Amino acid sequence: MIMRLFRPFFPARWLFQEALFRMRSPEKTACLTFDDGPHPASTPELLDVLDTMNVKALFFCSGSQAEKYPELINEIKQKGHLIGNHGYSHLNGWKTSDKLYCEDIDIASQFTSDNLFRPPYGRLSISQYNHLKKIFKIVFWDIMSYDFDQGFGADRSLHLLNRKIRPGTIIVLHDTPDSTCKVFLKDFIERSVSKGYRFSLAI
Ligand SMILES: [Zn+2]
Known part of the structure; x- marks a missing residue:
């Protein structure tokens, strides 16, 4: 259990002072982020849930996926x-x-956004950070849902999110085909709203 919780690297926030790990809000606001999409086997279903619940989210799209599915990128924006x-x-x-790292991000900019960046795996060197912070707002997170881990399971992800949500929290989910978040997203939003939270993009 402990090994599983510590397996994905958690970025060292004291090294990345100007990056964002949590919104600076004393109110009950939270930001939902979806990484690694878009994908037709996941993104449309999640967009429907977000629509139903009237929640706006932030999608950190993979450039290669965005190039493959421009219609999904348009749909995300239109909503x-x-x-x-x-x-x-x-x-x-x-x-x-x-050099290679920054070039890769530059290519992705053609298909995604030009001012918000999330490092894959949360792994960034200090020199990469120093360069990229001049161009992007770099957005990490403070709660990882582990929805990418089938072994962790949807129930535990839901429980973890319900337990850890706090004002200003930035949550990582995934709009990939195997992500378990389709199972628990609606429940999580409903529960959070009942606790007085609203979901915000004011990062
Ligand atoms: Zn990723």
């Missing part, structure tokens, strides 16, 4: 959600030269 840059080919910043 009033935001699109951010998550790189073109999901590179690990720790294992990639600064």
Whole structure:
């Protein structure tokens, strides 16, 4: 359990002072973010849930997926959600030269947004950060849902989110075909709203 919870790297916020991990709001607001899409087997279904619940979210799209499914990118925008840059080919910043890493993000900018960036895996070197912060608002997160992990399971993800939500929280979900968030997204939103939360894009 502990190993599982610590497996994905949690970025060191003291190193990235100007990046965003949580919204600076004393109120009960939360931001939902969806990484790694768009994908026809997941994104439309999640957009329907968000529509039904009247919630706007932030999609950190993979450039390669965005190039493949421009109609989904248009749909996300038309429904009033935001699109951010998550790189073109999901590179690990720790294992990639600064030049290659920044070029990959530059290519993704053609298909995504030009001012919001989330590093794949949350892995970014200090030199990459120092360069990219001049161009982007860099958005990490403070709650990881583990919806990408089938073994973790939808019930535990829902429980974790219900337990950890706090004012200004930025939550990572995934609009990938295998993500379990389709199972629990509606329940989570309903529960949060009943606790007085609203979902915001004021990052
Ligand atoms: Zn990702």
